[in-house]
Amino acid sequence: MRTKYFLALTIAVLLGGGMLLFANPPAGSGSISGKIAYTGTPPKMKPIDMSKEPTCAKQHATAPVLTQNVTTGPGNTLQWVVVYISAGDQEASAPSQAVRYDQKGCEYIPHVLPMVAAQELQIYNDDQTSHNIHPLAKINSEWNKSQPPGSPPIDTKWEKPEFISVKCNIHPWMHGYFVVLKTPHYAVSGEDGSFEIKGLPAGKYTVTAWQEQYGSQNQEVTISGSENKTANFSFKVLPY
Amino acid sequence: MTLKNIAVTFVLGSMALVTVGATSMRAQSHINPPDPALGTPSVATEESHVNGMTGHADRGRKLYIRSCIGCHGPDGNGEGMNAQWIDPKPRDFTEATFKCRSTPTGTLPTDDDLYNTITRGFVTTNMPSWRPLTPQERADLVAFVKTWSPRWAKEKPGTPLTIPPETPITIESILHGRQTFQRLECWKCHGPQGHGDGPSASTLTDDKGNPIRPYDFSSGSRFMCGTTNQDLYRIFMTGLDGSPMPSFADVVKPDEAWDLVHFLRTLQPLKTQEASLWQTYKAAHGADIKPIGPDAATGAQ
Numbered sequence: 351m352r353t354k355y356f357l358a359l360t361i362a363v364l365l366g367g368g369m370l371l372f373a374n375p376p377a378g379s380g381s382i383s384g385k386i387a388y389t390g391t392p393p394k395m396k397p398i399d400m401s402k403e404p405t406c407a408k409q410h411a412t413a414p415v416l417t418q419n420v421t422t423g424p425g426n427t428l429q430w431v432v433v434y435i436s437a438g439d440q441e442a443s444a445p446s447q448a449v450r451y452d453q454k455g456c457e458y459i460p461h462v463l464p465m466v467a468a469q470e471l472q473i474y475n476d477d478q479t480s481h482n483i484h485p486l487a488k489i490n491s492e493w494n495k496s497q498p499p500g501s502p503p504i505d506t507k508w509e510k511p512e513f514i515s516v517k518c519n520i521h522p523w524m525h526g527y528f529v530v531l532k533t534p535h536y537a538v539s540g541e542d543g544s545f546e547i548k549g550l551p552a553g554k555y556t557v558t559a560w561q562e563q564y565g566s567q568n569q570e571v572t573i574s575g576s577e578n579k580t581a582n583f584s585f586k587v588l589p590y
Numbered sequence: 591m592t593l594k595n596i597a598v599t600f601v602l603g604s605m606a607l608v609t610v611g612a613t614s615m616r617a618q619s620h621i622n623p624p625d626p627a628l629g630t631p632s633v634a635t636e637e638s639h640v641n642g643m644t645g646h647a648d649r650g651r652k653l654y655i656r657s658c659i660g661c662h663g664p665d666g667n668g669e670g671m672n673a674q675w676i677d678p679k680p681r682d683f684t685e686a687t688f689k690c691r692s693t694p695t696g697t698l699p700t701d702d703d704l705y706n707t708i709t710r711g712f713v714t715t716n717m718p719s720w721r722p723l724t725p726q727e728r729a730d731l732v733a734f735v736k737t738w739s740p741r742w743a744k745e746k747p748g749t750p751l752t753i754p755p756e757t758p759i760t761i762e763s764i765l766h767g768r769q770t771f772q773r774l775e776c777w778k779c780h781g782p783q784g785h786g787d788g789p790s791a792s793t794l795t796d797d798k799g800n801p802i803r804p805y806d807f808s809s810g811s812r813f814m815c816g817t818t819n820q821d822l823y824r825i826f827m828t829g830l831d832g833s834p835m836p837s838f839a840d841v842v843k844p845d846e847a848w849d850l851v852h853f854l855r856t857l858q859p860l861k862t863q864e865a866s867l868w869q870t871y872k873a874a875h876g877a878d879i880k881p882i883g884p885d886a887a888t889g890a891q
Contacts, residue, residue: 479775491745492696492832493829494829494834494835495695495839496774496829496837496838496841497840519795519834520775522795
């Protein structure tokens with residue numbers, strides 16, 4: 351009888367502990383950083399003609415906006431590459447703070463926006479023109495909403511992980527990505543191609559780097575304790 | 591014949607039956623969801639409920655093979671034999687994205703929505719009206735169409751839009767609708783005169799990247815999803831999912847929406863109450879009417 355009680359108690363404690371663990375994965379102090387480089391000749395990013403939308407064209411009168419699908423930086427590096435933990439991470443609930451996406455000067459800012467599934471996403475129209483925001487989701491449901499100037503932000507979220515191409519049909523040059531991930535551990539490569547994923551507990555991880563035109567690459571990285579590991583990626587690019 | 595012989599005959603006979611069954615299953619499998627990831631359709635998606643009728647997917651499948659497969663294809667993905675000559679392309683049922691819905695953008699349509707679409711057809715596309723089929727047959731097709739995507743097993747249709755009673759058709763309503771047409775920049779695609787020739791029109795693509803035209807209001811009396819003022823109200827409030835036409839439900843109030851409906855009617859080559867009010871107004875105030883388009887600074891009256 352006593353053994354039974356003990357067993358039940360043990361199971362309860364284990365279950366409870368497990369659930370606690372599930373709700374709040376321990377914040378680690380390990381990190382993975384690196385650079386995203388390319389080899390080959392990248393395509394030339396083209397200047398965007400916004401003359402059909404004078405209110406936006408005016409904002410870029412000095413320097414025209416360039417397309418961003420292959421944005422390069424100094425030393426053959428690539429910007430806008432999402433680096434994230436694709437395996438080995440613990441389940442985590444979505445962060446409580448919202449991520450923000452802006453339509454400004456007829457551009458999507460940021461061009462690539464990562465977020466966690468079920469995390470709140472707020473979409474703003476800062477322009478003096480109507481936009482229609484049209485996420486071409488395949489795994490989640492596709493929708494398409496008009497957002498005239500002065501409208502309140504669109505408050506939404508994505509339930510399932512997916513790389514979602516976003517476009518504005520009124521201004522066909524506007525193109526960006528919502529990158530919906532399972533993990534809260536991600537980074538986007540900056541202007542110099544560098545990234546850092548922080549707050550990783552010890553563990554064996556698969557790190558994935560995703561570029562909108564050249565796809566995904568993986569690396570295995572093991573973190574023990576509060577160390578920083580380096581993971582560099584290189585994409586082969588083509589001039590067209 | 592001994593008892594043993596009877597048993598042997600029975601067993602062999604059953605085996606033969608099973609084999610025949612399996613063969614005919616295989617013969618039919620080309621119109622089942624081809625991708626195992628799509629999953630087996632649940633029982634819930636095997637039926638439709640329209641106007642008191644219950645549609646059955648197994649009967650719908652036979653009708654599909656007879657009437658729909660040429661365009662929508664054996665895999666339900668819109669890649670039938672005729673699809674290459676068709677523009678806009680036939681619907682891909684595996685995505686469960688539908689233009690004509692009474693439900694909010696991003697949600698599944700109701701059975702009634704699909705039934706109405708099959709019944710009405712699309713005036714601007716190759717999709718004909720299927721009134722030659724009986725109402726029960728059309729309900730059966732609705733049930734079958736819903737077996738192509740696992741979304742039908744996992745999600746419920748959205749809550750249909752509530753359409754309040756239409757406001758009176760007055761010149762004030764039309765003029766305010768005209769302002770709304772300018773403010774929401776409908777003209778960017780549909781053109782200042784509603785001819786489907788706005789500055790963004792030539793760049794539009796559907797969700798598969800195929801070129802698509804905005805609706806030309808001068809083309810006739812029928813809209814993409816119906817003919818009545820209520821249908822027109824519903825079209826811009828819910829948007830046409832899969833196309834560039836967005837939903838305006840969050841940014842247009844019901845009164846404004848009716849005003850917009852009344853103005854849109856004046857763009858049609860029809861003798862409507864709206865058109866005659868507008869003609870009278872134009873005859874009296876023609877010089878004061880600002881054109882719609884990029885040059886109209888604020889509003890358009």
